[in-house]
Amino acid sequence: MTKVKRDMTKSVPAYQRIKNAILDNIHSGKWQAGEAISTEMTLAEEFGVSRMTVNRALKELSEERVLERRQGSGTFVAQQQFNHTFVEVRNIAQDLRSAKRDYQAQVVSKRTITVSMLDDEMRRKFDIEEVAVSSHSKSAASKKINNPETAVLYEVKIIHFADGLPIQFEERWVDANKIPEFIEQDFSEVNTSEYLIAKSPLERGSYTIRALAAPNEIAEALQIAPQSPTLVLCRQTFSAGQVLTFVKMWHAGERYQFSGEL
Known part of the structure; x- marks a missing residue:
């Protein structure tokens, strides 16, 4: 040393x-x-x-x-349960089966994202900064990546079905360095949230719920008309002091609601 x-x-x-x-x-x-x-x-x-x-x-x-x-x-x-938030980290497969409904998942796509492929949203979410070898980072907390072809994130898109009807479209990004074997899983059989929780205990997280008109890709996945109303839950969770995963979960507005007890 x-x-x-x-x-x-x-x-x-x-x-x-x-x-x-x-x-x-x-x-x-x-x-x-x-x-x-x-x-x-x-x-x-x-x-x-x-x-x-x-x-x-x-x-x-x-x-x-x-x-x-x-x-x-x-x-x-400990296994974090987010007990003090409105929305817990839920396993949709388990929830639907508990409700005696037939559950299936269809993987639409899986891919590895390099630094050069990152959009501004993912750079901000995961605090990733591409820098020249001789330059200095703007923030000590940022992840400085010198090689634009370095794999930094995994992306999966999954449709979740209840009784044969698409009920949720999941877009998820995961830190490739923290969970390198994530992309190898068969997410038609393994639930993403359940897998991540088992691999890396969560420390904290944040979320938003918004009403948005469905873009064409989302509308097709949920089998609804383009621009139909959807409820979108976006969640960012942390492990070991850094962002582990960011997910967007799109729900057809006429088929889904969020509820709970106070």
Whole structure:
């Protein structure tokens, strides 16, 4: 390790280094959702710090709903449920089957997106910046990509059917570096949300619901007339401090509604 790198490491508080290491283990799949992580004593010895410092790291990750602490049992990787939002991260396949409806999924397309193929919306959503090798990033948080042919995102488009009728058209983009095997899955059999949740526990997210007229591609997929009213749920979710996935879910307005209990 170079002197500069050592100095940078020292500048990060010990509790934050522990948090980062735990998040790295979760993101890499070393610790899966529901699995116990190392004990406080083990972590204290590994990082050469007091148990109080470790306790702070675990406490903060528990408050962020990344970990779940069970008295007398230990600390476990939590599965985020977005319990305090209007819309939870739902599995449409499970919801429809629970309602005793026949469910099917049809994959319309799958592709890998390189930096040169990115549009402005995806650059903003995933904070990706293409730069020359000698230039400096405008933001330290941005992902600086020097090679325009570097694969950065996976894109899938899927039609979800209930009793043979298209009920949702899903357009999803996923960070290719975080979940490299995502594009290899058969999403006519595997649900995208369920797969991502199992692979990388979610930390937080944001969403919008809008009423939009259906563009031609969406209208064709949902078997409705072009410019018919649709409800569009857009959701961005984060894992390990960065955007993991962005999804647009289009619903035919006359077939779908959002509801819940307060």
